[in-house]
Each structure stands twice: as C-alpha cells, then as structure tokens.
Amino acid sequence: MLSLSSLEFIPYLNDRGLLPDQFQGKVGVYAIFDADQKLQYIGYSRDIYLSLKQHLVRQPQHCYWVKVATIDRPNRTLLEEIRDSWMAENGSIPIGNGADVALWNQPIDVKQRMTTIEQTAYQTAADELSQIKILKQVARRVEAELMEILSDRGVQEELRFNPKMKEEGLLDLK
Numbered sequence: 001m002l003s004l005s006s007l008e009f010i011p012y013l014n015d016r017g018l019l020p021d022q023f024q025g026k027v028g029v030y031a032i033f034d035a036d037q038k039l040q041y042i043g044y045s046r047d048i049y050l051s052l053k054q055h056l057v058r059q060p061q062h063c064y065w066v067k068v069a070t071i072d073r074p075n076r077t078l079l080e081e082i083r084d085s086w087m088a089e090n091g092s093i094p095i096g097n098g099a100d101v102a103l104w105n106q107p108i109d110v111k112q113r114m115t116t117i118e119q120t121a122y123q124t125a126a127d128e129l130s131q132i133k134i135l136k137q138v139a140r141r142v143e144a145e146l147m148e149i150l151s152d153r154g155v156q157e158e159l160r161f162n163p164k165m166k167e168e169g170l171l172d173l174k
Contacts, residue, residue, distance in 0.1 A: 017156030023048035028070035041096025044079035107172035139166035
C-alpha cells in the first residue's frame with residue numbers, strides 16, 4: 001500500500017488555472033493540503049477530478065496541493081483501508097475529516113451566510129414562495145462572492161451550480 005509521504009505533491013491548479021485533468025474518471029484516494037502543505041482532508045472517489053472540483057468550491061482557502069493514489073476498479077474496502085492508513089500515518093485526523101467534515105462534503109448552506117437584513121426578510125416573508133425567492137437571492141450573492149474568490153485564485157475551471165438547489169438555500173456544482 002502506498003504511503004502518503006511517498007507520493008508527490010501536485011498543484012491543485014495548473015498554470016492555466018485548471019484542475020489536474022489526469023484524474024478525470026479515475027477511482028482512488030486523495031489528500032488535500034493547504035498553501036503550507038498542511039493536510040486538510042483525505043477522501044476517496046469514483047471520479048477524483050469531480051471530487052477535487054467540488055472541494056475547491058466548498059473550501060477554496062484550503063485547496064492548494066493534492067496527493068493521489070488511483071486504483072483500477074472501485075473497491076470501497078480498499079479505498080477505506082488506504083484512507084485510514086494515510087490518517088494513521090498523519091498521526092491525527094485532518095480537520096476536514098473531523099470537526100469540519102460537513103464543510104468539505106455537504107453543499108454550501110447559504111442560510112448560514114445570511115446578513116441580518118436577509119434573515120429578517122426570510123423570517124418575516126409572507127409565504128413559502130417569498131422565502132424561496134429570498135433564498136435564491138442569497139444563493140446568487142454567495143455564489144458571486146465565491147466566484148470572486150476563485151477568480152482571484154486564477155481558477156479557469158468551468159463551474160456551474162445546480163439551480164434547483166438554490167431554491168433550498170444550497171449551493172452545489174451541477
């Protein structure tokens with residue numbers, strides 16, 4: 001089994017602002033590191049590229065480096081063994097697999113990012129339709145802020161959010 005320390009650091013974004021496309025459709029385990037190469041999260045996926053894209057949107061401030069081990073066929077037991085051995089090698093559970101797991105793995109909940117004015121408007125909305133309209137507005141604002149952060153990082157990757165989820169106050173890639 002490959003040790004985490006034996007793998008090369010790969011930049012999360014290449015010089016053109018794109019994710020490492022050699023992992024498109026690849027099954028494997030990946031470790032994400034911040035700008036200081038401090039381990040933030042270890043995950044496994046049937047499509048590493050799509051998972052990396054999702055993590056970049058959810059946690060852009062923590063996605064600077066990645067280490068990857070691919071396998072030929074999906075095998076959850078093997079993937080979990082590799083992930084667990086990397087965590088053991090690290091000596092502690094990365095924050096993204098512990099206290100912040102939802103921030104790494106769940107859609108962005110825009111309700112948690114509402115301003116006081118938006119919260120008041122939402123709570124005093126006349127009906128459910130009005131609340132949905134407010135959630136969509138907040139989702140668009142949060143999406144714009146996120147796109148600005150990613151643009152500042154030089155991200156050129158095409159990112160499309162699921163419009164249906166905005167009605168629920170959630171942001172997730174389509």
